[in-house]
Amino acid sequence: MDVCNVHERCLSAPPGRVGALLDSLAGEDDRLWPHGWPPMAFDRPLGEGATGGHGPVRYKVVAYVPGTWVRFAFAAPRGFDGFHEYAVLTADDGRTLLRHTLAMRARGAARFSWRLFWGPLHDACLEDSLDRAELGCGGEVARPARHGWYVRALLRIAARGGAAER
Template identity: 80%
Template sequence: MDVYNVHERELPGTPHEVGALLDSLAGEQDRLWPGSGWPPMAFDRPLGEGATGGHGPVRYRVAAYVPGKWVRFTFSAPRGFDGFHEYAVLAVDGDRTLLRHTLAMRARGAARLTWPVLWGPLHDACLEDGLDLAERTCAGEVARPARHSAYVRALLRLMAPARAVG
């Protein structure tokens, strides 16, 4: 099963300003990855090509990184996630910038079931929470905050004990 998933948000700020959010990923002052309720993004070293890590059970390697502009991660787990996800910072005009996250993969084996039932809904909610954080950082508020569906809230409650242990 092929999966192509895009989340994006137009933000006030120059590409340089929005690019700083990208560069903060997995750092002490991360201003892009959502905090509460989500496993933190962490790597074995600072964000850069070759760093390995991920968030929770989703593992990946930094395949390419252009500071302030683009980062691509290739999946190593869960089993059956063959592909990548990436963030890109794209100029719209002088004071507006598009922050885009793209996931492209082929789901194999059990992932053909777990992606649409578990990982996909959680991925969508996590990315929208992260884009809310980016917008709050750039604009001071979020015009239309993401809302989790009842299904996603139930998944998060079920996963909470595992996050507390691991």
């Protein structure tokens, strides 16, 4: 099963300011990764070759252009073959677009676990991340992400199993 999942937010801030959020990923002052989720952490500072992930989702930084783009190749869970990335782009209206893209082929049991577990959690986590970026750039979030009953239930289940904290 092929998965292409995109989350993006137009931000009223110059690209350099949004890029600084990107560059803070997994650092001591991470201003992009959302609170309440397993933290993003690597074996070294953000840069090509760094390995780590968040919770049971593991990956390696395979490309990094400071302030502009970072791509992570999946190492786990089993059956996730592909990548996810953040990109800082210029929107048509001159604002800055922060985009997260996940592109992968889900194989084996991952075809089902993506649909039932990982996908809904991924969507919620990414919307929380974009809320964090919007807050960091403008001081307020126009439409904060809301987690439905299913995602809240998954978070409770994952927290008991150590996969997520809320």
